[in-house]
Amino acid sequence: MKTFWFKSAKLMILALILLLTLCACGKKEAAQEATDARLTSLSFTAKDIDGSKVSSDSLFSGAKVTMINLWATWCSPCIRELPDLEELYMEYRDRGVEVVGILLDGTSDSAIESAKTLMIKAGITYTVLRPSEEMGDLLNVQYIPATVFVDSRGNLLGNMVVGADLQAYRDNLDQLLGETGG
Numbered sequence: 001m002k003t004f005w006f007k008s009a010k011l012m013i014l015a016l017i018l019l020l021t022l023c024a025c026g027k028k029e030a031a032q033e034a035t036d037a038r039l040t041s042l043s044f045t046a047k048d049i050d051g052s053k054v055s056s057d058s059l060f061s062g063a064k065v066t067m068i069n070l071w072a073t074w075c076s077p078c079i080r081e082l083p084d085l086e087e088l089y090m091e092y093r094d095r096g097v098e099v100v101g102i103l104l105d106g107t108s109d110s111a112i113e114s115a116k117t118l119m120i121k122a123g124i125t126y127t128v129l130r131p132s133e134e135m136g137d138l139l140n141v142q143y144i145p146a147t148v149f150v151d152s153r154g155n156l157l158g159n160m161v162v163g164a165d166l167q168a169y170r171d172n173l174d175q176l177l178g179e180t181g182g
Contacts, residue, residue, distance in 0.1 A: 042068075042154040044134035048127055049103065049115060059127060060154050064096030065176045067169065068138070070146045072105040073114040078145045081164035082122035088166065089126045092173055099126040104144065106130035149176055 044056045060066050069085060071078035089099040105111040107130065119128060131139050138148065145164050149157040149172055157176050161168045 040156055044132055046129045046132035048129055056154050060152050063098035066098040066150050068100050068148050070102050070144050073111050075144050077164040084166045086124050101128040103128055
């Protein structure tokens with residue numbers, strides 16, 4: 001009798017783990033869709049990592065497509081993908097692509113200093129911004145890294161990419177540049 005209950009308990013635990021895993025994936029997709037639905041265009045002013053004021057108009061207007069990557073200094077996948085983002089920027093900038101990072105924890109001096117160290121180590125040359133209230137729904141992501149794409153006027157293009165996925169970035173950029181005549 002004890003063996004039966006033990007096996008039943010193991011099966012119930014496995015079923016619960018499977019159910020929770022499936023629910024978590026659904027929430028991630030639902031969170032992404034909800035964020036995508038709120039975002040239609042971006043217009044903001046913010047400070048870059050060095051404290052200089054920057055407007056979205058000045059960032060976006062010179063590019064066919066701007067890739068905006070949301071990251072934080074405490075996020076391991078975000079940190080690991082920094083060199084890949086720089087490589088992507090170098091690969092696509094001559095085709096009219098701008099890359100912009102938004103440091104979500106860039107409201108504290110310690111996070112900004114950590115970010116500067118990480119950026120130097122990764123060789124980052126693209127613009128990294130501190131978050132501003134004007135960024136609104138863009139900052140309301142549940143998973144990072146998260147990346148969105150906008151046109152030269154700040155209109156959202158395609159879907160948000162959640163997670164560090166260099167191939168998904170390339171696929172999106174290739175498709176978007178094809179659509180924008182790049």
